[in-house]
Amino acid sequence: MCGIVGYIGSKSAKPILLDGLKKLEYRGYDSAGIAIFENDGIQLEKKKGKIAVLEEALKGKDWKGTVGISHTRWATHGKPSSINAHPHTDCKEKIAIVHNGIIENYLQIKNRLIEKGHNFITETDSEVLAHLIEEEYHGDLSEAVRSALTKVEGTYGIVVMHSDHPNLIITARKGSPVVIGIGEGENFVASDVTPLISHTKNVVYLDDEEIAEISADKYRIFTIGKEERNHEVSKIDWGIEDAEKKHYDHFMQKEIFEEGDAVYNAMRGRVIPEEGIAHLGGLNMTDDEMRAVKRIVIIACGTAHYAGRVGEYMIERYANIPVEVEYASEFRYRDPVIDEGTIVFAISQSGETADTLAAMQEAKRRGAKTLGIVNSVGSTIARESDGGTYIHAGPEIGVASTKAFSGQLTALAILALQFGRLRDMSVSTGRKLVKELIDIPEKIENILTQNDFIRKLSEKYSIYEDFFFLGRGINYPIALEGALKLKEISYIHAEAYPMAELKHGPIALIDDKFPCVVVVPKDDYYEKNISNIQEIKARDGRIIAIATEGDKEISKIVDDVIYIPPTMDLLLPLLTIVPLHLFAYHMAVKLGRDVDKPRNLAKSVTVE
Ligand code: AGP
Numbered sequence: 001m002c003g004i005v006g007y008i009g010s011k012s013a014k015p016i017l018l019d020g021l022k023k024l025e026y027r028g029y030d031s032a033g034i035a036i037f038e039n040d041g042i043q044l045e046k047k048k049g050k051i052a053v054l055e056e057a058l059k060g061k062d063w064k065g066t067v068g069i070s071h072t073r074w075a076t077h078g079k080p081s082s083i084n085a086h087p088h089t090d091c092k093e094k095i096a097i098v099h100n101g102i103i104e105n106y107l108q109i110k111n112r113l114i115e116k117g118h119n120f121i122t123e124t125d126s127e128v129l130a131h132l133i134e135e136e137y138h139g140d141l142s143e144a145v146r147s148a149l150t151k152v153e154g155t156y157g158i159v160v161m162h163s164d165h166p167n168l169i170i171t172a173r174k175g176s177p178v179v180i181g182i183g184e185g186e187n188f189v190a191s192d193v194t195p196l197i198s199h200t201k202n203v204v205y206l207d208d209e210e211i212a213e214i215s216a217d218k219y220r221i222f223t224i225g226k227e228e229r230n231h232e233v234s235k236i237d238w239g240i241e242d243a244e245k246k247h248y249d250h251f252m253q254k255e256i257f258e259e260g261d262a263v264y265n266a267m268r269g270r271v272i273p274e275e276g277i278a279h280l281g282g283l284n285m286t287d288d289e290m291r292a293v294k295r296i297v298i299i300a301c302g303t304a305h306y307a308g309r310v311g312e313y314m315i316e317r318y319a320n321i322p323v324e325v326e327y328a329s330e331f332r333y334r335d336p337v338i339d340e341g342t343i344v345f346a347i348s349q350s351g352e353t354a355d356t357l358a359a360m361q362e363a364k365r366r367g368a369k370t371l372g373i374v375n376s377v378g379s380t381i382a383r384e385s386d387g388g389t390y391i392h393a394g395p396e397i398g399v400a401s402t403k404a405f406s407g408q409l410t411a412l413a414i415l416a417l418q419f420g421r422l423r424d425m426s427v428s429t430g431r432k433l434v435k436e437l438i439d440i441p442e443k444i445e446n447i448l449t450q451n452d453f454i455r456k457l458s459e460k461y462s463i464y465e466d467f468f469f470l471g472r473g474i475n476y477p478i479a480l481e482g483a484l485k486l487k488e489i490s491y492i493h494a495e496a497y498p499m500a501e502l503k504h505g506p507i508a509l510i511d512d513k514f515p516c517v518v519v520v521p522k523d524d525y526y527e528k529n530i531s532n533i534q535e536i537k538a539r540d541g542r543i544i545a546i547a548t549e550g551d552k553e554i555s556k557i558v559d560d561v562i563y564i565p566p567t568m569d570l571l572l573p574l575l576t577i578v579p580l581h582l583f584a585y586h587m588a589v590k591l592g593r594d595v596d597k598p599r600n601l602a603k604s605v606t607v608e
Contacts, residue, residue, distance in 0.1 A: 002086070002100040003027040003072040004178075005195050006159035006169045009186025009216045013037075013068035014058065020188075020195030021051045021072045023243065026251075026399050026596065026603040027100075027191060028074025031085035034058070035096040036068035037166050042096050046085035050597075066216075067166060069159040069189075071098035074602040077106070078123030088127040090134035091119050094163045097133065099126035100191055101155035101176040102607045109151065129158060137162070142213045145170045149211070149224055155354070155607060159189050172211040172224075176606045177352050177380060180204040180212060180219060182233060187214045192352075192376065192604075193236050194243050194395060201236045205378045234378055243395045250595045252398030252489070256581045257448055260441035262403035263574060265392040266410035267437055271417070276430025278417040283371060284387030290422050294341030296321055297368070299328040299359040301605065303401040303484060304347040304408060309477035310573045311347075311412030317570055318433070319419035328359035329608070338366040345371050345415075346388075349396055349404035350604035351379025358608070360385060373411050375404045398596045399603045400489050402581045405481065406444075409574050413437060416570075436568045440575070443565040447578045450562065454579055457544065457560055458586035464515050464542075468506065469496040469580070471519035472529055478519050478573045482580030489588040489598045499525070499532045507535065515542040517583070518558070519576050522548040523569040533557055544583075546576050 003024025007013045017034050032054040033046030043063055047054040051072060071086035078084035087096040103109070106125035109132060114120065118131045132151060137144035141162045149156070155175030162168070171178055171189045181188030181196035181203055188196050189212075193203055206212060209224045221229040248254035271278045283290075296315060298308035305327060312323040326336075328346070332355065338344070344363040348356045351374040360370045360381060372381045372388030375396060382388060391407030413433070421430050461467075467486060471479035476498045483496035497506055499518065510516070516536055520529040534557070536543055543558040548566050555561050562579040564572075588595045 002074055003191045004069070004098045004100050004157055004159055004189070006069045006171060006189035006214070007186070008067045008167070008169050008214055009183065010066055011186065012064050013066050014063045016199070017068050017070035018051065018055055018058070020190060021070050023194040024191055025051055025072055026397050028072050028602045029597050030073055030075050030080035031082065032070070032072045033085040033087050034068060034070040035087040035161065036063045036065040037161060037163065038063050038065040040163065042089070042093060042161065042163050044087060044089065044096065046082050046087070048080050048082050048085065067161065067169065069096060069098045069161055069169065076102055076607055077125040084122045084124050086126060088122060088124065088130045090130045092134070095130050095133050095137070095160065097126070097130045097158055097160045099129055100157040100606065101174070103128055103152050103156065104154035105152065129156070133160060141165050141168060142170050142211060145172060146211055146224055146226070157191055167215050169214050170211065171206070171214065173206045174208050175354065178206040179378070180206065180214065186216055187219055189214065193378070194397070197236055197238070197243065198240045202233050203236060203378070204231045204233055205383065207383070237377060238394050243397060249589070250398065250585070252400050252402060252585055252595050255396055255398050255403040256578070256585060258394070258403045259406040259578055259581070260444035260448070262391070262393040262407040263410045263444065264441045265394070266407040267414060268392070270414055271434045271437065273431065273434045273438065276427050276432070276434055277421045278414040278434070280389045280411070280414060280418060282387050282389050287422050290419060292341060293321055293343050293419070295339070296323045297336070297342060297344045297363070298323060298325045298347060299331050299344060299356055299363070300347035301328050301353050301355050303405050303481060304349060304356070306477045306481040306484070307405055307408035307412065308345070308347050309480070310409055310474055311415070313474040314413050314416035314570050315419060318416040318425055319423055321419060326359070328353070329355040332359040332362045336363065336366065338363060338368040342368055343371060344368040345373055346381050346385060347373045347408055348381050349375045349401050351376040351381040352604045352606050354606050354608050357381050357384070373408055375407060399598055399601050400485055400584070405577065406574060410437070413571060433568065436571050440567065440571060443567065443575055444578055447564055447575060450579070451582060454562060454582045455586040457562070458583050459590050461515055461544070462587055462590045464513060465492060466509070466514045467492060467494040468502070468514065468516040469494060470499045470502060470516055470532070471496070472499045472525040473523070474570055474573055475519040475521070475576055478576045478580065479517070481577060482517060482584070485581055485584035486587060488601060489584055489595055490591050490593055491599070492587065499529055502532060503535060507539065510536055510539040510541040512540040512542060515544065517544045517546070517580070519546045520554065521546065521564065521572050521576060522551055522566065523572060530557065546579055
């Protein structure tokens, strides 16, 4: 999941390409590189490490060129190093390419080209693209790129430049996102809109197997099959300030403090309190079609998957439709049964996660109606699904997903309400649900006022190396999400279990060095949870409880309590998750982790 940027115009390309990389650094950050057309040739600089290392290396280089490409890497083939960093060049260093994706048949191509005398210098799969284009080049760069791409298998988002074509860059995509930024006398290419927004709001999203020839004042799009294509120019609906940290120390912190707004934005204009109903416009389904739904399958990965598991409880309870939640990567290779009346929801913040996209394509191939619950506008899952809804959480830059999770839960609650009110959910239940939903943002703000208390708590518990996260019913997926957050940003081992599962084995690990974070609000499971908490205490376990305001009893049993305001049982996850996100955030800060760019991770996983 690398980040690629291209620029062609009249301004100095170097600062634009570097700034673009910084905006994409959440996609991959183990090495970076840049190529600029300068002095009739291509100047190249590549460095292992974060973009700051590359920036330092470029300090002395007074490159004024107005055409260039750049790349920030998340290594797949070949370890992070300055050699394996992109851009890659051909034998004569006339062609430079940056690539996001995986070339699956790169070894065959590489061996064939070596036999033809090509000299490879990296361990990467991507380098074959530079040599293959060199092999296919006979004066027409876009034809060489097109012909080369007909020979590769796998996924790619690429930008290519050639020193014989100083006024041209070529881009193409298959499986990996590419968006073109349309400027005044300049044009841009990037993996997503974040590097473009400070230059233009006019963008064109490339589809799979499309190539674009781009010069400073025009662009032409055609397919690998040489078919001309015209695309609508889309307008980005958020501003650069939304993608900036403002007064926060980290994007993740900012995005946790935007969880209330995310809930509000995901329901804005979609609920009608008086009638206790909801309407998600983009589903492209009539009320009759929604009534005819017999089964819902939710496919997603990581945090989005856990949101789906919360949605399962909401939809089954409020709409009485059977729901199955699948790991997208497993669903696509299993023989999923898609029968009459089955619809498939793909949940994804980025809208580009390869496993979720491929699982959705598989469901579509088997005849299912596919619907996206997506944050990134114009992303592939949004464009390839039959319909869906945007959660409008705004750009999420921190690799660890937070506010998008709140937006996803809200969209799922609204879906449950829409399906439910088209079936046998009463007006009064609908009105109560809408009223409680509308009150959630303020309750989240209330929880966020405990930021300092939660910071002190995480510092107190930063001495421990293992944690259990426990919850029952709809709060079990919240325990899963809480454990994932602690793992991915603080690198502390954390596992989540349904509360009652503990005594079937995991309790063997409990002692005074293995704390438990228990989600135990005043819901139907309260008494049962208390007995399980007693079992942990009996084994000297340390316990942090997420409990409902006013619950004095719990503070007598557990070591520490974080209180949340009350709400309906099935909306509790929108509140119980907030202290867990903050706990993980402060733990990571305490342990000196790179919170926004945790090791080995990337924001959008665009390879399998
Ligand atoms: C969550 O913090 C992680 N970044 C990761 O698990 C993420 O949720 C997963 O990769 C799915 O991403 P998506 O929502 O963009 O599809």
